[in-house]
Amino acid sequence: MSRVWIDVVIKSPDMGRSVSLKALVNTGATLTMVPRKIVKKLKLPLIGKKLSPPQKMLQNLISV
Numbered sequence: 001m002s003r004v005w006i007d008v009v010i011k012s013p014d015m016g017r018s019v020s021l022k023a024l025v026n027t028g029a030t031l032t033m034v035p036r037k038i039v040k041k042l043k044l045p046l047i048g049k050k051l052s053p054p055q056k057m058l059q060n061l062i063s064v
Contacts, residue, residue, distance in 0.1 A: 010034065012042035
């Protein structure tokens, strides 16, 4: 099974700042996970936290 990655832009609704990055597409996902450093950089509102499976890459992600 292959993985599908897309280019996305995440924008801050208040500040007009944005970040471009590659995102993994998961058609069965019910949440969007964003790296913590991007949430802080864009000062996005935090609506909850959820720890992903214990894979090192995913431990630094939070839901927004």
